[in-house]
Amino acid sequence: MPKYLLRRTLISIPVLAGISAVLFTILALAPGDPFEELATNPNVPAEVRMNLRAKFGLDDPLPVRYARWVVAMARGDWGFSFVSRVDVDTLILQRLPATLAVLGSALLLAILIAIPIGTYSALRPYSIFDQAATTLAFIGFSLPTFFTGLLFILLFSIHLDWLPFIYRADISATGWRWYWEHVRQAIMPVAVLGLFQAASMTRFMRAAVLDVVRLDYVNTARAKGLSEGTTLVKHVVRNALIPVVTLVALQIPNIFGGAIVTEQIFRVPGIGSLLIASILANDILYGWLDPRISYR
């Protein structure tokens, strides 16, 4: 096992290098200039700008800049934001907890919905329950998260006035009230993301259980007298989960994509809204990509 892990890690190094090179090249080729603001400011002489460019090494050839960037990233120096004048790692660390909390709860919700429903559907294929679940799953992954988010706001915030539609990191209440407010404001973003993931996960789970449930070892387990519940949990679901886990792991980059949209709708102060804000502020944070990559 350790040997296998080591080999997989070594294989992933060229892939990581490739991804970072692609991203770095895109950023370098882009027409935006971090010192654009200085260029349009008449009070800043051109030499000062040139000196700044030289100081940050912006005029060096691309491979040199890439090598320097990799070394700096490895040392933990992720650069600083030109807009907020804060180190990028501090900025990302500030935003990361909100994103991870929402994403984690959404994933948990998706698992809690998908595994029982997918399993039950597969045990009674083409029953009314299965058909209802399949229809709901199709609707679920055809509804884009940005539209579900707006529908939820329309229903639960505007129409029924049950839930707040803006996520706030600075809630002034204390004690139980503080926790309650946090849970309340997280319900909609988590539900939007979680239901969307649950839809496709239910389909995976159903297919995986259908593949497993007719195999001989399941009959063997029944034949040796195991109860139906034990057979199901220990033999069927456990083995069906293997392909599901792989597919879910492969989807993690997409889940981050969904997080960008939900964070934007509900104004969750997370990584996704940081990314959008940086892009719209022409403030390219050279470090924003990294948590995503090292996550894999």
Added chain:
Amino acid sequence: MTARVASPTVAGKLAVAAAEPRSSLWRETSRRFRRHRLAMVGTVILLAMVVAVLAGPLAWRHPINEIDFKAKLKSPSWSHPLGTDDLGQDLLARMLYGGRISLAVGIAAMLIAISIGTAVGATSGYLGGAIDHTLMRITDMFLSLPGLPLLLLIVYLFRDALRKTLGPEVGVFILIVAVIGGLRWMPVARLVRAQFLSLREKEFVESARSLGASPLRQMVRHILPNSMGPVIVAATIDVAAAIIAESTLSFLGLGFPPDIPTWGRILFDAKDNLDFAPHWALFPGTAIFLTVLSINYIGDGLRDALDPRKVLGT
């Protein structure tokens, strides 16, 4: 001598024999597709959408950018069947126009993704060896790129440059289509490669090879047509995914400019007026949802119809 005389008739008989099962294969496939009730409903809805979007602007001759502050944020009525937005612009006209762009983006991005994916997968699967290995590592690398963030970044960074050179509409269209297609070809490449790996060893390919068919001919004429089933299904789903991707971009304010009202863009403009003009967001959102749902059901129907294993089951 006799063989030479006989051969045309034999060939003729063979051609007749070959033509018959072929047409009935397609008939069989379409019969299976038509039996998938929801796929048929999806086809009807999608066709209705396409017709509405293509012919609608001819019938509903309301300009998409006529500003009328007296009629702003109006709910649906006879003069504005889908209501108006905050500038009093007619939403039905805007939706019909935007639908053209949304559907065109979906189809064009799908074509790009399928072309790249098929080319990479076919080369990889047919040639094998070091080329296969390199191409698959590149595919893996693209698969691990963070899709939406990268899409946002590229569109943002290169939007202005392309707008200057090709004009606002064409420039943004080409950029969005190229980037969405360029980030979605990997699953197709893997599918096609897997098909090629198994098909290139089959007898019919071997016989083509022994008759002297060039590698390109073997790939295009013999292997590719036999591996199209899963590709057609993937292509259908890709149209839906590309429509969602474009709407997401527009919804985040990084897609088409405001004077080109794609469905996602209308939703983006509507989202801050939810409390007093919900119709403004509901119509484009429902349009995206219905289109994507129909396409997904069509894909499901095609999967059932094109999968030969299904014949035994049903």
